[in-house]
Amino acid sequence: MGKFDGVLFFADYDDTLYNSSHTVSPENRTAIRYFMERGGRFSVATGRAHRTFTPQIEKEDIPLNAPVVLSNGAAIYDYAEDRYLADTRLDGDAPAWLAQLCREFPDLGFEAYHGEDIYVHNPNAVTREHLSRVGGAQVLAPIGEMPTPWSKVILQQDEPYLRRVQARLLSLWGDRCEAIFSNRYLLEMTAKGCNKGAMVDRVARLLGIAPQNLYCMGDNQNDIPMLALAAIPFAPANCAREVRDWGARLLGSCDEHAVAQAIEILDGVY
Secondary structure, eight states: OOTTTTOEEEEOTBTTTBOTTSSBOHHHHHHHHHHHHTTOEEEEBOSSOHHHHHHHHHHTTOOOOSOEEEGGGTEEEETTTTEEEEEOOOOTTHHHHHHHHHHHSTTOEEEEEETTEEEEESOOHHHHHHHHHHOSOOEEOOGGGSOSOOSEEEEESOHHHHHHHHHHHHHHHTTTEEEEEEETTEEEEEETTOSHHHHHHHHHHHHTOOGGGEEEEOOSGGGHHHHTTOSSEEEOTTOOHHHHHHTOEEOSOGGGTHHHHHHHHHHHHO
């Protein structure tokens, strides 16, 4: 019996486990392995899709022993079994929604995810920086020529602009989709009810994890639904003000091995 038997820890990836130097620190990897070797289940809940997160596992030598939540809650993938446990899609009207939004907000850029492919409309500086960070090829195409269905869409511009887009989107179709920030420049759309919280809960139930033994860490608005489930909701010091104001327990920044700090706290709890 290990001291962390029956304990599940989910961490956000970018700017939480993955630091500002675009790597997972040895300190975090060592702490995760310590946690796992003593019975803990560790996984990641990320906005990245299967094609943009999968290369990170080998590149960063990320220890995992529970299914991963991908695409901001649009999917669950079990890397041990190499299969999706959940793979959701946006409403079939989503292309029409995006066409209307782009008419109303002509400076808006977005990425639409279809299977393993990324289709791009009106790329801007945010789009280019994001695609450079996550890697892989993308296809520039008119909205009407993008194949469907889409698993998610990432809307891109500066924060004040996206706040207006978010308000408009939710006023029109908030009963049919989620629209939540993963950072100040990325507004993510998934199917209604498909967010990190819902999918982390689904994984916890699948693994038979009691609510008091579920822990989560994240840095932005899209992490709050899973933080709300956690016995202790952790956040790195570099988190968005919304997470800070919400009441997450702040640790060091993502550059100070925040995940390792959280595991050290759990070592004292158990």
